Structure formats: structure tokens, C-alpha cells
Amino acid sequence: MKIAQKSIKTYLFALLALLSLTLQAKEPANSHDAGEVDTKEEVKDYIVHHLKDSHDFHLFSYTSDGQRKHVGFPLPVIVWSSEGLVTFMSSEFHHDDNGHVIVEKGGLKFTKIHSKIYELEEGAAEVAFDADHHATNAHKVLDLSITKSVFGVLLVGLLMFLGFSSLAKQYKKKQVPTGFGRVLEPLVLYVRDEIARPNIGEKHYRRFTGYLLTVFFFIWILNLLGLTPLGFNVTGQLAVTACLAIFTLIIYTASGNKDYWGHVLWMPGVPVFVKPVLAIIELAGHFLIKPFSLLVRLFANISAGHIVVMSLIAIMFTLKSELTVVGATGLSLVLSFFITLIEVLVAFLQAYIFTMLSALFIGMAVEEHDHH
Amino acid sequence: METLLNDFSPGLFIVQTILLLGLIFLLVKFAWKPILTSLNEREEGIQNALDAAENAKKEMENLNADNERLLKEARAERETMLKEAREMKDKIISDATEEANAKAGKLIEQAQAAIETEKKAAMAELKTHVASLSIDIAEKVVKGELSDKKKQLALVDSMIGDATLN
Numbered sequence: 001m002k003i004a005q006k007s008i009k010t011y012l013f014a015l016l017a018l019l020s021l022t023l024q025a026k027e028p029a030n031s032h033d034a035g036e037v038d039t040k041e042e043v044k045d046y047i048v049h050h051l052k053d054s055h056d057f058h059l060f061s062y063t064s065d066g067q068r069k070h071v072g073f074p075l076p077v078i079v080w081s082s083e084g085l086v087t088f089m090s091s092e093f094h095h096d097d098n099g100h101v102i103v104e105k106g107g108l109k110f111t112k113i114h115s116k117i118y119e120l121e122e123g124a125a126e127v128a129f130d131a132d133h134h135a136t137n138a139h140k141v142l143d144l145s146i147t148k149s150v151f152g153v154l155l156v157g158l159l160m161f162l163g164f165s166s167l168a169k170q171y172k173k174k175q176v177p178t179g180f181g182r183v184l185e186p187l188v189l190y191v192r193d194e195i196a197r198p199n200i201g202e203k204h205y206r207r208f209t210g211y212l213l214t215v216f217f218f219i220w221i222l223n224l225l226g227l228t229p230l231g232f233n234v235t236g237q238l239a240v241t242a243c244l245a246i247f248t249l250i251i252y253t254a255s256g257n258k259d260y261w262g263h264v265l266w267m268p269g270v271p272v273f274v275k276p277v278l279a280i281i282e283l284a285g286h287f288l289i290k291p292f293s294l295l296v297r298l299f300a301n302i303s304a305g306h307i308v309v310m311s312l313i314a315i316m317f318t319l320k321s322e323l324t325v326v327g328a329t330g331l332s333l334v335l336s337f338f339i340t341l342i343e344v345l346v347a348f349l350q351a352y353i354f355t356m357l358s359a360l361f362i363g364m365a366v367e368e369h370d371h372h
Numbered sequence: 373m374e375t376l377l378n379d380f381s382p383g384l385f386i387v388q389t390i391l392l393l394g395l396i397f398l399l400v401k402f403a404w405k406p407i408l409t410s411l412n413e414r415e416e417g418i419q420n421a422l423d424a425a426e427n428a429k430k431e432m433e434n435l436n437a438d439n440e441r442l443l444k445e446a447r448a449e450r451e452t453m454l455k456e457a458r459e460m461k462d463k464i465i466s467d468a469t470e471e472a473n474a475k476a477g478k479l480i481e482q483a484q485a486a487i488e489t490e491k492k493a494a495m496a497e498l499k500t501h502v503a504s505l506s507i508d509i510a511e512k513v514v515k516g517e518l519s520d521k522k523k524q525l526a527l528v529d530s531m532i533g534d535a536t537l538n
Contacts (some may be wrong), residue, residue: 053384079383116381143383150387157395164403171410175417188407209408210400218395238376239385243392 043314049097050310051233051303052115053147055090058231070095075151080142081108081119090145099127099135110141117143152234156221160214164188191216191355199359204255204366208359211251215244216355223302223347227309227340235350236302238295245295248358249287256365263369290361294354301350305343312336 037046058072074091083106092103099113102120109120111127118138120127128136146154167184170177177185196205196212222234234240262268264282266275315332323331518524 052379053381142386143381144387145383146387147384149384150391153388153391157391157398160395161398161402164399164407168403168406168410171406175410175414185411189411192408192411206408210404211396213404214392214396214399218392237384238380239382240388242380243385243388246389247392 037314038317040318043311043318047307047310047314049115050231051236051306053149053233053237054115055093055112055117055145055147056095057148057151058095075146075148077110077117077145078143079110079117079119080144081110082141083108086110099129099138102126111138113138117141117145148232149234149237149240152222152225152232153240156218156225156234159221160217164217187217188213195352195355195359199356200363200366203368204363207255208251208362211247212355212359215247215358216351219244219298219354220348220351223351224344226302226306227343227347233302233306235298236306238299241295241299244298244354245291248294248361249291251358252290252361252365253286255362257368259369260365260367290357294357298350298354301346305339305346309336309339309343312339 037043055077056072056074058070060072061068061070063069074089076087077090077092078085078087080086086105086108088103088105093101093112097112097114099111099118101111102125103110109124111118111120113127113135117140118127118135119141120138124137127138130136163180163184167177167181167188170181176182191213192205192209195216196209200208219235222232222240225232226235256264264286265279267278267282270278312335313332315335316329319328319331322328518527
């Protein structure tokens, strides 16, 4: 069984490597829009572009024979258009991100502008833009594509499933896990004993530990993945953090006991005329402030981290003329090295804070008050 | 704010929701539940083992205390037994001595008494023997003396002489 699992992992990595290599040859090198990154504006655009989700997995680019070549692999595009579900590979956009390339599928025309897929209106041959660079004859479609972020989520999900189900299997045979399980076990214990148990309480913590463990490792691994040169930015996507925050909201709303709702809606021990005011504040806290604090904190911290690291790397180009090539590169390396170290810490810290606060909110909802 | 909202992708939100639900479900079923159950079992096992060890230690201590007490009692009992035996020995010895002394005294007394009576008897016998012997002698002497008339007269004379002297 173990051997089988190992070979599955090896195959997976081999497949990934092979995919990126083979697709390098397939990828037509006829895109010119994303040229070299050199000036401050280009750096800024590059960073903004990186922070967004993308429809293909781009590893790196280089210029050869005066042409810009991209190495990576395309991901499937799945959109819910006016005619229903439409799928095609993102390679059909040929790395265009400004609405120049139109893809025709099932009688509908699609184009990609700033990482968003637009469906052109009937009869339009190409996208027309207004003064603010908004498309006037195309509208956004519900984009269910396997984007880079979705790919990251799938990858992390797969890794988590393989890692933790193998740990679970180890317990069937022995009391103390060996190998990688020995690394995972203290982490699981940490989440259970330092996050779930103290915040939710001895009586109820078992019901929620599964969710907290999933969320903790999900965020942590994705944060760390964001620091690799693969260029993931999953936990810096508002949709992802919002989804996580809403999961927590649903859980603590559903598990809130009578005591909790009593305190939210009709606070005991205060004068009657204060009670409705407090109820409004408590309800706002329950449905808006708590989830927003979760989703904005994670999103902002991770985005900020990515912006800072990339800006520091960009010192190499932006301060080239002032500090000479060697000086700018040295400064950039030193600064980005230390910031990356801090980001490794932040990756853990944000996962911890998100899980901790989720546990705290759940704990508040299930807490049993002494009756005074 | 507008850019943020523009960047928010509803499609990604939907996909992420589905994937996260699936992930939570799969992990809870295949990983967290078995892991947490085994961890709890293991912890309970460790706790039980510790409790058992603690109990065994306590029992051991109790046993030791019991042993100590028994030993002390046994020692005390031996002491008293030895003391009693010694007393008894002394008493037996002294009794025996006294009795022996008394017996010896009695024997001596009896012996002395026997010696005395034997002595008396011997004396009496001696006396009678001496008396009879003296009578025999006197008889023989008297016989010899009185066989001759002169002699009888001389005797009477001497006796009359003695009597006048008195």
C-alpha cells in the first residue's frame, strides 16, 4: 500500500514536470503584449497582474529571436454563458489579456480582459472600450474555470488528503506514527490542544476540530505555496478568503445555542431601552464584523506580503541606474530574503489567527453560561 | 474598493465553496476522525497506564508499611518471649537450688540424728558390756579373795577400815 502511494506521488510529480516541458514546445510564441519588465510602470502592472487569478499556469518567460516566449501550461476554461456551459483550453487566448484575441465556441465569442472572461454581444466582431477602458459591447460571464487558484486548491487538497489519510492509516497498525506522520501528528495535536480545545471548551470541541484542522492546514499550505516561485496567490483572492469566512459564519450561526442568541438579541442585565440598540450592534457583529475581520485580514496580509516581496525583488530593475547593477541586485536580494523569512512566519501566523478566531467565534456561540 | 469588488470572482467563489466542502467532507471522513479517535485512545491508554502505575506504587507502599509493622511486632514478641524464658530459667535454677539445699540439710540432720542414736546405743552397749565385764571381774576377784579365810578377814578389816575413814 505504502509503495503504491509512493509511486502515485512520484508519477504525479513526473506528470507535472512532463506537462510543463511538453507544453513549452506546443505553446506558440506569438504573443507580444507582455514584454520584458523593466520600468516602474511595468513592475507595477506585473505585480497587479500577479495578484489576480490567471487562466493559465505560467512559470517563466524569455525572449528569443525577438519574440517573447512563455513556459507553462494552459488550464481549462469553463464558463456559464448565455447559451449554457462552454469549455475550452486557456491556450486559445494565446496569452492575450487585453481583449484582442476572440475565441469562438458554440456560436459565442469570448475574450479575456485583465484576467476576466467576457462574452461578446451578438454581432460584435471585436471588443470596443470606453474612455475608462471598460468593455462596452461585452459582459462578464460566470467563470467556473480551473484557474491557477483552483489548481492550487486542488493541489493542496490532494496533498492534504494523501498526507493525512496516510497518517490515519498508520494508527491502525501502531500507536506512534513514523516517517512524515511524525511531523504531521504534532501539528494536528497543536491545532486540537492550542486552538480548538481552549477556545471552544472541553465539551464541544470535538465537533468542530475537523473543520478547524482542515481550514488551518488549507490556509497554511496555500500561504506557503504562495511563497514558492510557482507564483500562486490563492489566499490573496477575495473569493477564497470570503468563502472561508462564510464557512465559519455558517458554522457559528448554526451552532449558536439559546444562551448565545439570547445575548445577541435581548442582552440580559441592561436597561430595556438599550437592548434594541445592543441587538443591532450584536447582529452586525455576528453577520458582518466577524466574517469581514476574517476575510479582510487574511486577504490583506497575504496580498501585502506578495506586493512587498515582489517590490523588493523589483529593486533590481528600478534602482539599477542609481546603485549600479551589482548594488541594486545585492540590496534587493538582502531585503527580499529577510522579508521572505518574515513571510514564512506570516504564512503560519495568518493560518493560526484565522483558525484561532474561527474557534473563538464558535466557542462564543456554543458557550454555556451559568444561570444567574 | 471598486477594484476590489471587480477583482472578486463569483465563479472562483462557487468553485472554492464546492472544493472546500468536498475537502472538509473527505478529510473528516478519512483523516480527522480516525486520527483524532486514535489519538484519544492513545491518550486514554497512557493515562490509564499512569494511573495503574500510581496505584501499584501506592499498593507497594502499603505492603511495605504492613511488612514493617509485622516485623516490628514479631521483634517485640521475640523480645518478650526471650525475657519470659530468661525469667523462667532463673526461677527454675533458684527453685532447684533451694530444694537441693533443703534436701541436703534434711539429709544431714537425719544423718546426724542417726549418728547420735547409734552413738547412744553404742555407749549403752559399751556401758552394759563394761558393767558385766566389771561384774565378771569382780566376781572372779571376789571368788579368788574369798577362797581363803585369811583373805576374807583381811578384806573385812580393810573395808571396816575404809568405813571408819569415811
